[in-house]
Amino acid sequence: xxxxxxxxxxxxxxxxxxxxxxxxxxxxxxxxxxxxxxxxxxxxxxxxxxxxxxxxxxxxxxxxxxxxxxxxxxxxxxxxxxxxxxxxxxxxxxxxxxxxxxxxxxxxxxxxxxxxxxxxxxxxxxxxxxxxxxxxxxxxxxxxxxxxxxxxxxxxxxxxxxxxxxxxxxxxxxxxxxxxxxxxxxxxxxxxxxxxxxxxxxxxxxxxxxxxxxxxxxxxxxxxxxxxxxxxxxxxxxxxxxxxxxxxxxxxxxxxxxxxxxxxxxxxxxxxxxxxxxxxxxxxxxxxxxxxxxxxxxxxxxxxxxxxxxxxxxxxxxxxxxxxxxxxxxxxxxxxxxxxxxxxxxxxxxxxxxxxxxxxxxxxx
Numbered sequence: 226x227x228x229x230x231x232x233x234x235x236x237x238x239x240x241x242x243x244x245x246x247x248x249x250x251x252x253x254x255x256x257x258x259x260x261x262x263x264x265x266x267x268x269x270x271x272x273x274x275x276x277x278x279x280x281x282x283x284x285x286x287x288x289x290x291x292x293x294x295x296x297x298x299x300x301x302x303x304x305x306x307x308x309x310x311x312x313x314x315x316x317x318x319x320x321x322x323x324x325x326x327x328x329x330x331x332x333x334x335x336x337x338x339x340x341x342x343x344x345x346x347x348x349x350x351x352x353x354x355x356x357x358x359x360x361x362x363x364x365x366x367x368x369x370x371x372x373x374x375x376x377x378x379x380x381x382x383x384x385x386x387x388x389x390x391x392x393x394x395x396x397x398x399x400x401x402x403x404x405x406x407x408x409x410x411x412x413x414x415x416x417x418x419x420x421x422x423x424x425x426x427x428x429x430x431x432x433x434x435x436x437x438x439x440x441x442x443x444x445x446x447x448x449x450x451x452x453x454x455x456x457x458x459x460x461x462x463x464x465x466x467x468x469x470x471x472x473x474x475x476x477x478x479x480x481x482x483x484x485x486x487x488x489x490x491x492x493x494x495x496x497x498x499x500x501x502x503x504x505x506x507x508x509x510x511x512x513x514x515x516x517x518x519x520x521x522x523x524x525x526x527x528x529x530x531x532x533x534x535x536x537x538x539x540x541x542x543x544x545x546x547x548x549x550x551x552x553x554x555x556x557x558x559x560x561x562x563x564x565x566x567x568x569x570x571x572x573x574x575x576x577x578x579x580x581x582x583x584x585x586x587x588x589x590x
Contacts, residue, residue, distance in 0.1 A: 261585035272522040278447020282438035289431040293423040294318040328384040335377040342373035409439040443501040451493040456521045464518040529570040545584035
């Protein structure tokens with residue numbers, strides 16, 4: 226029995242020694258590394274940049290009153306379309322007491338002068354009919370009475386304008402009725418009935434009654450970094466995407482590149498503007514955030530490889546070209562000249578003919 230245990234123990238030890246030897250042998254053998262093979266292909270490349278900004282009307286018109294007063298009525302609201310000349314609101318004039326007194330005094334004086342002129346004219350007319358005065362003297366009194374009548378009417382109109390902001394003779398040209406100056410869409414009406422408004426003058430911009438814009442003439446306004454602005458020029462096509470309108474893109478045309486940069490977060494940014502071509506069936510609101518993709522450079526039908534196969538050594542660029550696959554993959558390092566890159570693929574100008582197999586990433590397992 227003891228002999229059996231000794232034999233079993235010897236066999237077990239021998240098995241352990243043999244297993245250890247096999248393990249160490251397998252460990253010492255060089256492992257064969259297999260790489261994915263990449264074949265260069267002919268394709269088109271585009272290098273682009275994205276500018277962020279917003280879409281807005283080319284012109285937003287601020288409608289301001291031509292007279293100071295109180296908003297009596299508001300006839301329109303934001304979101305409505307409006308035609309040129311349509312009334313947006315009505316202003317009620319609050320006259321200044323000193324101006325009223327002055328205007329009333331002018332009316333009284335004009336009335337006195339008119340009464341005297343009428344009396345003189347009637348007297349002159351009778352004398353002329355009796356051939357007691359010359360025609361010249363008669364015509365002078367006629368001119369005087371006409372001037373007095375005109376002055377009386379003018380003074381009454383002035384008083385009426387001060388009190389009401391309008392005269393009966395010029396109701397169609399009333400400055401109390403605030404009208405749109407263009408056809409378009411009302412973007413904002415910041416006033417309500419009862420609000421005080423003032424007209425524009427040297428010391429004040431005046432109160433904005435409404436903001437009106439032509440929404441059929443939209444532009445994209447954005448900013449681009451100084452490292453890329455040098456590649457832009459007017460007339461470049463732009464692909465515009467608006468966050469609020471998913472799955473839609475619009476064509477735009479670059480119109481303006483600012484000659485002066487503005488520093489933002491440590492980088493110089495230049496403003497750009499582009500005309501937006503939007504179909505009438507799509508409602509684009511002023512102020513929508515948008516991204517403008519601008520193609521800076523194109524290369525068509527060029528030999529390309531993934532950027533991952535490129536190796537850099539100083540100023541030189543290399544790829545690993547397979548020379549044999551049996552019994553194992555072998556590669557040689559070859560210098561190439563590259564061109565345009567889109568961040569995924571890169572153009573190979575010299576060094577490859579397109580039939581080679583290049584070393585890619587190592588295969589797992």
